Amino acid sequence: MRWIHFDERDPIEAAEHRAYLARIETWWNAFAKKADALDAHFSRRGPIWDLPAWMNEHLSAIHPALAWEYGRALHINGHRLVITPETLKHLRPMVRSIVNGAPSIPGWEFYDYRPVESIQAAEQIAKVRAQSDLTGVLASASVGKHNRIDVTFYFPDQGSFSEQRGCEAGFVTAETLLGEQTLDEWIGRVHAKVLPARSRVSRLMGWTGPPPPDTFPLTSFRASVLELIDSIRHKLRPEPWHKHIPVPTGPNEPIGYTFSRKPEPAADYPGGADIAIASASDHDLWMAMHTDPGFYSARYSRHGETFCCLKMDGAEKTFQARFDVRCEVERALVDLLPDQHAGAITGGATGLRYGYIDLALADVAKAWQLIRERLRNANVPRRSWLLFYDRTLAQEWIGVYDDSPTPPGMEHP
Numbered sequence: 001m002r003w004i005h006f007d008e009r010d011p012i013e014a015a016e017h018r019a020y021l022a023r024i025e026t027w028w029n030a031f032a033k034k035a036d037a038l039d040a041h042f043s044r045r046g047p048i049w050d051l052p053a054w055m056n057e058h059l060s061a062i063h064p065a066l067a068w069e070y071g072r073a074l075h076i077n078g079h080r081l082v083i084t085p086e087t088l089k090h091l092r093p094m095v096r097s098i099v100n101g102a103p104s105i106p107g108w109e110f111y112d113y114r115p116v117e118s119i120q121a122a123e124q125i126a127k128v129r130a131q132s133d134l135t136g137v138l139a140s141a142s143v144g145k146h147n148r149i150d151v152t153f154y155f156p157d158q159g160s161f162s163e164q165r166g167c168e169a170g171f172v173t174a175e176t177l178l179g180e181q182t183l184d185e186w187i188g189r190v191h192a193k194v195l196p197a198r199s200r201v202s203r204l205m206g207w208t209g210p211p212p213p214d215t216f217p218l219t220s221f222r223a224s225v226l227e228l229i230d231s232i233r234h235k236l237r238p239e240p241w242h243k244h245i246p247v248p249t250g251p252n253e254p255i256g257y258t259f260s261r262k263p264e265p266a267a268d269y270p271g272g273a274d275i276a277i278a279s280a281s282d283h284d285l286w287m288a289m290h291t292d293p294g295f296y297s298a299r300y301s302r303h304g305e306t307f308c309c310l311k312m313d314g315a316e317k318t319f320q321a322r323f324d325v326r327c328e329v330e331r332a333l334v335d336l337l338p339d340q341h342a343g344a345i346t347g348g349a350t351g352l353r354y355g356y357i358d359l360a361l362a363d364v365a366k367a368w369q370l371i372r373e374r375l376r377n378a379n380v381p382r383r384s385w386l387l388f389y390d391r392t393l394a395q396e397w398i399g400v401y402d403d404s405p406t407p408p409g410m411e412h413p
Contacts (some may be wrong), residue, residue, distance in 0.1 A: 001013070001016060001017075001395060002395060002396050002397065003017075003093040003094045003097070003395075003396070004093050005396050005398045006382075006399065007383045007399075009402065011153065012180070015232025020062065020063075020094065023061055023062045023240060024062055024097070024098050024101055025101075026058075026061070027058050027059055027061065027177055028102060028103055029250055030257065031058070031103075031105075032103050032105060033169055034054070035105050035107075037049075038051075038070075038079070039078075039079065039107060042070065042079055046385070051070075052317060053069055056083065056405065057295055059083070062095070062098065063085075063091065065086075065088050065091065065215055066082050066083055066085060066091075066095070066384060067083075067085070067086050068081065068082065068083050068084075068385070069081070069082040069084075069334075070082075070129050070324050071112065073108070073109045073280055074109060074115060074385055075106070075109060077107070078106070078107030078108055079107060079108055079109070080108070080109040080110070080111060080115075081108065081109070081110050081111070081112070082110075082111045082112075082113070082114050082115070083095055083099060083111075083112060084112065084113060084114060084180060088392070089184065089294075090390050090391070090392065090393075090394045090395040092112070092392040093393070093396070094357055095112045095136025096112050098109065098112070098137075099112040099333055113179060113180040113181040113184075114175060114176075114179060114180035115179055115180075116176075116177065116178065116179040116182075116222070117176045117177070119177065119218055121176055121250055121294035122134065122172075122173045122176040122177055122218065123135075125173075125176050126169045126172055126176075126245070127171050128175055128254065129168070129172045130165055130168040130171075130172055131165065131231065132165055132166065132168070132169035134169070134173065134218060135156070136155075136156040136195075137153055137154065137155055137156070137169075137173075137218055138153070138154040138195070138212070138215040138216065138217060138218075139151060139152065139153050139154065139170075139215060139216060139218060139221050139223050139224075140149035140154070140212065140214045140215045140219075141153045141224055142154045142214075142357055143186070143231070143232060144188040144189060144230070145188065145292075146188075146284070146287070146288040146292045146295070146299070146317070147186075147284075147288070147299040147300065148186060148187065148188030148189075148299070149186050149187055149188060149228050149232075149233050150187075150188045150189040150190075150191070151170065151174055151187060151189075151190055151191070151225070152170075152190075153166060153169065153173065153190075153191070153192050153193070154190040154192075154193050154194070154195045154212060155169075155192065155193070155194055155195065156194075156195050156232075157194045157195055157196075160231035161194045162409055163192050163193075165192075166193070166194075166258060167190055169190065169192070170189065170190045170192050171190050171235065172192070173221075173223040174187055174190060174221075174225075175220065177222045178221075178222055178225060179216070182225075182229075184294075184296070184391075185296040185298050185299065186225075186229055186296075186298075187225075192325055193212075195211070195212070195296070196212070200391065206258065209306070213297045216288040226284060228366060232299070233302055234303065236300065236302050237301075237302070238302070239303075240301075240303045240305060240341075240344075240360075241301070241305060241343065241346060241360035241362075242337060242338040242341055242342065242343055242346040242360075242362060243338070244281075244343040244344070258277060258278065258279045259277075259278055259279075259280075259283075260276060260277045260278070261275065261276065261278075262276070263275060263276055263351065263352055265352060266352075267351065268408045269352070269353055269354065269408060270408045270410070271387075271409060272290055272309070272311075272349060272351065272354075272356060273351075274351030274352040274353050274354055275290070275350070275351045275356065276319070276349075276350060276351055276352060277323070277348040277349060277350045278347065278348070278350075278356075279347050279348055279349070280346065280347030280358070281345075281346050282300075282346060285300050285307070285346060285347075286346075286347055287310075288300065288350075288357065289307055289389040293391065294391050295307075295390060295391060296390055296391060296392075297388045297390050301360065304362070305343065305360045305361060305362050306360070306361050306364055306388065306390065306393075307346070307358070307359070307361075307389045307390070308358075308359050308361060308364070308386055308387060308388045308390065308393075309334075309356055309357065309358050309359065309386070309387045309388075310329070310355075310356065310357040310358075310359060310371065310375075310384070310385075310386055310387075310388060311354050311355075311384065311385050311386075311387055311407065312325070312326070312329070312354060312355045312357075312375075312380050312381060312384040312400075313353065313354055313381040313382075313383035314353060314354060314355050314381070315353050315382060319350065319352070322350050322353075322354070322355045323350045323355070325355055325380075326349075326350055326355035326356070326357065328350055328378075329355070329357060329375070329378065329380070330345055330348060330357055332373065332374055332378065333345060333371065335355070336370055336374060337359070337361075337367055337370060337371070340367075340370060341362060341363075342360035342361065342362055342363050342366045342367035342370060343360055343362050343363070343367045344359070344360050345357060345358065345359060346358045346359065347358050347385075359371075368386060369396075370400060371386070372400055376400065376401065380400060381407060382400075382401050382402060382403060382404055382405070383407075384399070384400040384401075385397045385398060385399050385400065385404060386400075387407065395410060397410060
């Protein structure tokens with residue numbers, strides 16, 4: 001469901017949104033009444049009661065997929081509560097609203113991501129969640145595909161190494177030392193390997209062999225990963241996209257260089273499934289937006305820009321006509337958005353049914369007002385929308401017209 005851009009005029013969406021808001025309010029009212037009992041529970045000053053059952057009754061009533069964690073407060077003397085959708089990233093906007101709506105309760109902090117914690121906390125969490133000992137574990141990190149950071153954890157050979165368990169321990173360790181948000185946005189592959197075995201004599205004598213190259217202790221893990229992130233960000237465009245305006249090479253030419261693929265014919269196409277010819281100012285950015293289900297704009301912009309896509313129906317047109325319309329719309333927008341410092345075109349595509357224009361928007365609300373007016377004046381089809389590439393915005397969309405239908409693949413269940 002849409003959370004940020006839901007349509008108040010859609011009776012189904014509006015009723016669903018109101019129902020969620022009512023459940024959120026009910027949850028916080030219940031929590032406020034229980035705050036003293038929760039404090040007594042964690043301070044072991046009161047009777048033992050079934051906390052998971054209580055959370056399931058009240059928090060899970062908002063959405064059954066929400067996860068939660070209690071812990072010691074980070075900035076005050078008290079407790080913290082983390083509410084997270086974990087793998088269901090499209091629920092992030094709703095979770096942010098839940099946490100932003102928390103009442104002010106003395107002794108309590110509320111978070112919508114698991115926060116950064118100490119190496120001691122990582123050791124405890126790895127024991128509980130992955131049944132793994134982090135003693136002697138080393139790590140390495142490198143820049144991977146689509147501006148992600150790939151990490152590898154090396155475990156001492158104790159005769160019972162399990163790659164699966166090592167990966168689980170590595171994941172929770174990375175999450176604990178980096179925080180859940182950095183993990184989501186930047187970490188790619190997580191590997192686990194065993195440290196090179198030592199001879200029996202070496203083990204008896206307490207000798208240790210040289211560690212694998214480019215490894216570091218877990219105490220340096222956070223600093224090493226953040227350094228790599230900084231190196232990626234340093235290579236990104238130093239200025240916003242709207243200060244680097246791509247220009248079409250001709251009246252019927254797309255922006256950027258062109259490449260192609262062969263989609264399978266179908267009655268309709270979610271996302272960009274029908275794309276046959278595409279053009280892009282930045283090939284890696286285009287591939288990340290269209291092939292990485294965990295795409296985040298933060299990995300491709302220093303300036304908080306949101307990468308999104310204008311999708312326009314052209315079912316009644318020939319492929320060439322769809323291509324020409326796309327180029328015409330690109331020309332209409334290529335100066336409009338940069339002039340208002342609202343965004344820029346990064347590329348686009350033509351498909352078996354739809355035309356696409358990729359955008360980097362510095363201000364989504366401001367840019368959309370400009371885009372929508374221009375598109376309405378051009379009489380683009382009713383089935384035209386603004387879609388978003390970020391994983392947390394995967395269910396968000398905005399119609400060009402008030403009566404634009406739901407995009408394919410995003411229909412109400």
